[in-house]
Amino acid sequence: MFQRMLKKILIANRGEIAVRVLRACQEMGIAAVVVYSDVDRAALHVRKADEAYPIGVPSAAESYLNIRKILDVAERSGADAIHPGYGFLSENAKFAQACADAGVKFIGPTAAAMDAMGSKTRARQAMEKAGVPFVPGTSRGVDSFEEAERVAARIGYPVMLKAAAGGGGKGMRLVHKPQQLKSALEEARSEAERSFGDSEVYIEKAIVNPRHIEMQVLADEHGNTVYLGERECSLQRRHQKVLEEAPSPIIDPEMRSRMGAVAVRVAQAAHYTNAGTVEFLVDPQKNFYFLEMNTRLQVEHPVTELIAGLDLVHLQIRIAAGEKLPFAQEDVRIRGHAIECRIYAEDPDNNYFPSPGRITLLLEPSGPGIRCDSGMYEGWNVPIDYDPLLAKLIGYGTDREQAIARLTRAIDEYFVGGIKTNISLFRRILRDADFRSAKLDTGFLDRMLQRPEDKRVDPKAAEVAAIAAGMFTALGSTAAAAGERKGDSGSAVDAAPSKWKDASRHEALR
Amino acid sequence: MLYDVTIDGKNYRLDLNRGDGRWSCRLDGRELEVDAILARPDVLSLRIGNMAYEVKSERVAGDWHLWVGSTCFAAEVRDPRSLRGRSRAGDVHGPKKITAPMPGKVVRLLVREGDEVKPGAGVAVVEAMKMQNEIKSPKKGTVQKILVSESATVNAGDVLAIVE
Numbered sequence: 001m002f003q004r005m006l007k008k009i010l011i012a013n014r015g016e017i018a019v020r021v022l023r024a025c026q027e028m029g030i031a032a033v034v035v036y037s038d039v040d041r042a043a044l045h046v047r048k049a050d051e052a053y054p055i056g057v058p059s060a061a062e063s064y065l066n067i068r069k070i071l072d073v074a075e076r077s078g079a080d081a082i083h084p085g086y087g088f089l090s091e092n093a094k095f096a097q098a099c100a101d102a103g104v105k106f107i108g109p110t111a112a113a114m115d116a117m118g119s120k121t122r123a124r125q126a127m128e129k130a131g132v133p134f135v136p137g138t139s140r141g142v143d144s145f146e147e148a149e150r151v152a153a154r155i156g157y158p159v160m161l162k163a164a165a166g167g168g169g170k171g172m173r174l175v176h177k178p179q180q181l182k183s184a185l186e187e188a189r190s191e192a193e194r195s196f197g198d199s200e201v202y203i204e205k206a207i208v209n210p211r212h213i214e215m216q217v218l219a220d221e222h223g224n225t226v227y228l229g230e231r232e233c234s235l236q237r238r239h240q241k242v243l244e245e246a247p248s249p250i251i252d253p254e255m256r257s258r259m260g261a262v263a264v265r266v267a268q269a270a271h272y273t274n275a276g277t278v279e280f281l282v283d284p285q286k287n288f289y290f291l292e293m294n295t296r297l298q299v300e301h302p303v304t305e306l307i308a309g310l311d312l313v314h315l316q317i318r319i320a321a322g323e324k325l326p327f328a329q330e331d332v333r334i335r336g337h338a339i340e341c342r343i344y345a346e347d348p349d350n351n352y353f354p355s356p357g358r359i360t361l362l363l364e365p366s367g368p369g370i371r372c373d374s375g376m377y378e379g380w381n382v383p384i385d386y387d388p389l390l391a392k393l394i395g396y397g398t399d400r401e402q403a404i405a406r407l408t409r410a411i412d413e414y415f416v417g418g419i420k421t422n423i424s425l426f427r428r429i430l431r432d433a434d435f436r437s438a439k440l441d442t443g444f445l446d447r448m449l450q451r452p453e454d455k456r457v458d459p460k461a462a463e464v465a466a467i468a469a470g471m472f473t474a475l476g477s478t479a480a481a482a483g484e485r486k487g488d489s490g491s492a493v494d495a496a497p498s499k500w501k502d503a504s505r506h507e508a509l510r
Numbered sequence: 511m512l513y514d515v516t517i518d519g520k521n522y523r524l525d526l527n528r529g530d531g532r533w534s535c536r537l538d539g540r541e542l543e544v545d546a547i548l549a550r551p552d553v554l555s556l557r558i559g560n561m562a563y564e565v566k567s568e569r570v571a572g573d574w575h576l577w578v579g580s581t582c583f584a585a586e587v588r589d590p591r592s593l594r595g596r597s598r599a600g601d602v603h604g605p606k607k608i609t610a611p612m613p614g615k616v617v618r619l620l621v622r623e624g625d626e627v628k629p630g631a632g633v634a635v636v637e638a639m640k641m642q643n644e645i646k647s648p649k650k651g652t653v654q655k656i657l658v659s660e661s662a663t664v665n666a667g668d669v670l671a672i673v674e
Contacts, residue, residue, distance in 0.1 A: 350643060353643050354612070354638070355611075355612070356612055356613075357611075357612065360552070360568060360569070361550075361552050361553070361566060361567075361568065363553070363566070384612065384613060384638065412579070412580060415566055415577065417552065417566060417567075417568040417577075418568060418569075418570065424580065427580055457518075457581055458581075461578045461579065461581050461583075462517045462518065462520065462583060463522070463537060464556065464558065464563050464565065464578045465517045465565070465576045465578050465583040465585060466515045466517050466522040466524060466537060466585075467524065467526075467535065467537060467542070467544060467556065467558060468546075468554050468556055468563070468565035468576055468578070468585075469513070469515045469517065469524075469574075469576060469585040469586075469587050470513045470515060470524040470526045470535075470587065471526070471544075471546040471554055471556060472548075472554060472565075472567055472576075472587075473513060473587045474511060474526050474528070475546065475547075475548050475554075
């Protein structure tokens with residue numbers, strides 16, 4: 001059995017995932033090499049790395065997406081392998097191929113497997129061949145409006161127009177009536193062209209209020225493929241996931257093994273290796289349909305790790321090193337329940353506008369069943385140049401109820417001062433009656449956000465604030481005083497005391 | 511020590527004194543047993559009777575926020591005996607600087623110098639990361655001065671206008 005020694009891994013990413021991967025490397029005695037753009041010099045992943053290489057201006061195209069620069073760092077550092085994280089180059093077949101050509105092991109699937117799944121229409125064609133159920137519609141882009149009309153009439157409205165090269169909700173249009181089809185098709189095409197450089201659009205039957213349930217798969221390079229349980233990702237805003245959980249509240253062991261078998265068939269049809277995720281839509285009758293495959297490690301992987309008792313990044317590295325999977329399907333056990341909140345630097349009271357700036361105070365939750373994968377720290381200046389995901393807060397319990405209780409408690413402990421975050425959104429979600437009774441579907445969040453929020457304030461709390469205001473002033477708090485001295489020049493907890501506070505923060509990061 | 515405290519626009523009279531290692535407190539004439547320590551300069555562990563509270567302090571663009579649990583309050587404190595007449599950025603009675611919360615471009619000015627505004631009235635629209643953000647006046651008053659023009663680039667903290 002061929003095994004390569006991975007002694008040094010280059011992490012081609014930033015933020016919380018770069019920290020998560022470098023921790024796995026350090027746990028396995030592997031040197032972690034990172035890259036950073038000019039605005040990321042003070043980032044947490046640079047602080048924690050073994051080696052760090054600057055890669056220039058902040059623009060992603062010039063830095064984290066720059067294949068030449070990344071491979072150059074791989075060469076100079078002598079890295080054996082590259083972990084691409086998620087986003088950025090993680091699903092870029094050109095990059096995977098360039099790594100192979102440069103003799104650096106790409107920790108993920110092959111370029112060919114990525115290509116097979118990267119185009120949504122080609123993926124559907126492959127699924128047709130493999131006998132995998134998928135949402136009725138076309139497996140090729142529609143060539144003309146007349147063809148679109150015919151297909152839509154055949155499968156029945158409402159229909160969803162989707163970009164073949166797409167993702168993230170771009171190039172998608174929901175069409176309810178035949179009269180709307182023509183303009184929707186034109187809009188979808190031009191948005192697809194603008195966002196992905198490819199105007200190919202295909203049609204699917206639109207399932208009303210589906211659940212978005214995805215299956216984690218893992219395959220070694222010796223032909224062994226397993227599924228590790230599903231995740232429910234129905235809480236989305238504008239097609240972006242906000243909260244995920246595992247297992248899905250509606251999937252019983254029988255359905256899990258059926259979906260799992262289908263997911264494994266999908267992975268095998270693509271000759272897939274390493275970690276990947278097969279996405280399904282599930283209708284109210286619990287019929288499931290293949291949606292797409294994500295050929296990378298996903299943001300929400302921690303919930304699977306917690307219920308399966310596995311470390312997916314360790315396994316990714318071991319698979320890339322040529323090892324066989326250390327367990328078989330029958331050894332996989334799902335236990336307990338995990339829920340993840342994505343903490344973003346966004347203002348929920350202002351249409352989720354990004355909220356960069358300096359974090360003046362960070363109180364991170366901990367305690368039983370709480371995992372916090374974070375890229376931020378107190379005193380850090382959140383840059384505007386990248387996706388504003390700050391951290392993931394995950395709650396684990398013996399059942400869904402306990403996971404919710406722990407996560408709710410942890411969200412109440414979580415405080416990020418100096419910038420706006422979406423933490424208050426989770427307070428609302430976790431207390432919502434429909435959420436607690438697992439009445440979930442992809443329309444959930446839109447419906448909840450349309451309901452007016454109960455913003456009544458306990459008058460006692462205002463009195464507490466009044467006394468606290470006096471106490472802060474009387475105790476000569478730096479916060480009040482510094483604010484006075486600096487006047488209106490922005491957030492102002494004095495930097496000097498924060499440095500020793502940083503030292504105590506390190507505890508929260510371990 | 512007497513304090514004029516304003517919490518979310520409501521005024522309180524607070525009398526706080528320390529003697530013999532103990533605090534005495536009167537809030538709007540009501541006597542309360544209190545005790546407090548600073549766990550860190552911006553985190554207060556406050557005991558009122560036997561109820562315990564952790565209050566966080568945050569300064570954002572010149573405003574002082576106090577968080578009691580998950581509820582955020584706008585706070586101001588004035589020493590009524592002070593003769594120094596400090597002009598505080600958060601003072602509802604003084605001119606209020608309206609600043610850009612993040613770097614971006616001023617795409618539209620919604621008011622002119624001399625216009626009357628209500629609290630929450632839009633003053634300017636700043637665009638960043640392809641999203642438009644309406645910057646609002648926190649108080650009722652008159653637009654005293656506008657310091658930027660349309661299509662100007664601004665940094666976080668830059669003053670856009672002053673409302674008095």
